[in-house]
Amino acid sequence: MPLVYAEDQTLTRADFDRLARVIYDTAGITLGEQKMDLVRARLAKRLRALNVPTYTAYIDMVLANPNGDEFVELLDAISTNLTSFFRENQHFDYLAKVHLPEVVKRNQATKRIRAWSAGCSSGEEPYTISIVLGETLPDLGARSWDTRILATDISTRVLRKAQAGVYEPDRIKTVAPDIRGRCFDPRTRDGEPCFAVKPELRQRIVFNRLNLMENWPFHGPFDFIFCRNVMIYFDKPTQEKLVGRYYDVLAPGGILFTGHSESLTGVKHKFKFVQATIYQKG
Ligand SMILES: C[S@@+](CC[C@H](N)C(=O)[O-])C[C@H]1O[C@@H](n2cnc3c(N)ncnc32)[C@H](O)[C@@H]1O
Numbered sequence: 001m002p003l004v005y006a007e008d009q010t011l012t013r014a015d016f017d018r019l020a021r022v023i024y025d026t027a028g029i030t031l032g033e034q035k036m037d038l039v040r041a042r043l044a045k046r047l048r049a050l051n052v053p054t055y056t057a058y059i060d061m062v063l064a065n066p067n068g069d070e071f072v073e074l075l076d077a078i079s080t081n082l083t084s085f086f087r088e089n090q091h092f093d094y095l096a097k098v099h100l101p102e103v104v105k106r107n108q109a110t111k112r113i114r115a116w117s118a119g120c121s122s123g124e125e126p127y128t129i130s131i132v133l134g135e136t137l138p139d140l141g142a143r144s145w146d147t148r149i150l151a152t153d154i155s156t157r158v159l160r161k162a163q164a165g166v167y168e169p170d171r172i173k174t175v176a177p178d179i180r181g182r183c184f185d186p187r188t189r190d191g192e193p194c195f196a197v198k199p200e201l202r203q204r205i206v207f208n209r210l211n212l213m214e215n216w217p218f219h220g221p222f223d224f225i226f227c228r229n230v231m232i233y234f235d236k237p238t239q240e241k242l243v244g245r246y247y248d249v250l251a252p253g254g255i256l257f258t259g260h261s262e263s264l265t266g267v268k269h270k271f272k273f274v275q276a277t278i279y280q281k282g
Helices: 013-027 033-050 055-064 069-078 090-106 124-140 156-164 177-183 236-249
Strands: 112-118 146-153 184-189 192-197 205-209 222-227 250-258 272-275 278-280
Touching: 013 033, 013 055, 013 069, 033 055, 033 069, 055 069, 069 156, 090 112, 090 124, 090 222, 090 250, 112 124, 124 146, 124 177, 124 205, 146 156, 156 205, 177 184, 222 236, 236 250
Parallel strands: 112 146, 112 222, 146 205, 222 250
Antiparallel strands: 184 192, 250 278, 272 278
């Protein structure tokens, strides 16, 4: 029998459509036709790993058990996880200079701050939030406040990396050198240098797997939510529903930060526009 490699298999339009439908229904992610090559390439690895001969057989297998482990692997394979420390830094600037001073004033009675990084990928976003809290709160007289960051993602693969909190030197280049020294411990991993986020910055973060389309096992209220470069994969009705749910779990005065290309134009919502990609609950 000739050897058949996954790369040589055809992903038919019908199979791609079946896959796209279930991914939309489950994760809200819209997979346009232009993603066909990408999906084919990424799934080739799963076919090889499982020794499944064709895309049709693979998709049949996944769809037979949409709550199974392979569905999680499938979502891992197709999700885009690009992120970095201090990505879209104007948000962290706004957080430090404008929003945290307001939150500290507002929450004097509870001395608590609650944040959510929704779609946290490999952790750079929630760790950056933690760094900003650590750098800013002492100056606001709130050093010993009870601070918690919930960090969630649908992908178990990126969550494992996030939970480990250890990054290659290249990954922390976007962190200012003085902050780098205060926030990371140099280590070696497999003989290579790397940097571990300091325990005090990790302690305030709770990582959990959460599909944003499902029920949320919490009610907030959050003082701010980062949902950046996630909604870009969702269509307008899905965005609208999600933005409404964020509104409901934010505290009055709470902020929703969205990604640079995720304006809420055309999405019905109750937020007050503060500036591009920054929205406040009244
Ligand atoms: C491009 S990353 C953005 C990471 C980070 N927020 C940032 O802006 O740097 C998008 C993340 O959204 C996650 N994601 C996509 N659909 C999701 C869903 N339905 N529920 C939860 N997370 C989802 C992906 O797994 C991925 O890690």
